[in-house]
């Protein structure tokens with residue numbers, strides 16, 4: 046249950062910003078990803094190919110056995126852990142891997158340049174740019190810093206794999222889509238293959254029906270309106286890099302998935318998506334760690 050406690054803590058710490066991903070705190074939960082195992086064979090499926098638009102969020106704190114439920118599901122084809130180090134938490138013959146650029150205070154990542162070509166050779170088809178640079182508790186970069194990171198670590202791979210924009214929150218003010226616009230305007234010569242957005246709202250603010258309506262509006266109207274104003278974004282598909290109705294009960298989260306996932310799959314403008322927090326207890330796995338929740342079952346299309 047630690048992840049829900051964690052979410053609540055973040056929610057309180059960041060008033061006015063709705064988007065609080067449970068895969069947060071890359072320093073604590075994600076940077077402990079273990080070393081790349083030798084002899085990795087990465088599967089060929091690209092994110093967004095066929096029905097397999099779904100990704101699993103995981104970290105070294107996840108129980109890797111849980112990903113086994115999804116092996117063979119044509120819906121779940123890749124994983125990501127907020128890091129460039131894949132780790133061995135999820136099966137590497139079924140799941141493709143999408144690395145995420147994280148940088149130190151000097152805006153450097155000492156292993157990205159060496160690791161990404163190996164991942165691409167192994168089947169990686171997409172790269173995630175900075176994770177919530179508009180969130181003080183996540184990548185926390187100014188738009189200008191975020192541009193430096195993009196130009197240094199993402200842009201060199203344009204034309205080789207699919208590149209996401211920095212994944213912004215659905216926060217208001219200078220965060221969210223406003224941040225994305227600031228970044229886009231500063232990032233001279235930058236090119237992207239998909240717009241990466243996160244969408245978190247707390248259950249205390251809306252119910253499942255309302256959340257689905259809000260997310261549909263965001264994907265169909267709000268994000269395209271921003272895209273239409275910037276040549277470098279026009280016509281790009283959208284990735285929903287992380288989303289959740291934070292604090293929803295297990296049954297509510299199951300209802301949310303049942304209704305939302307088919308819509309996301311059928312929406313040609315949605316390239317791929319990842320529900321948060323994926324392979325964590327209280328989210329896709331029940332609190333006792335003994336089986337999948339209704340949401341976890343729906344995610345793999347594993348229901349009766």
Ligand SMILES: *[C@@H]1O[C@H](CO)[C@@H](O)[C@H](O)[C@H]1NC(C)=O
Pocket residue numbers: 153154155156158197198201
């Ligand atoms: C990685 O490559 C980029 C682009 O060539 C370069 O600007 C950057 O300094 C390199 N970073 C490291 C840590 O080697």
Ligand SMILES: *[C@@H]1O[C@H](CO)[C@@H](O)[C@H](O)[C@H]1NC(C)=O
Pocket residue numbers: 252253254255
């Ligand atoms: C959510 O709230 C709206 C507005 O109060 C209501 O019409 C709707 O039935 C609710 N949906 C659910 C699933 O409770």
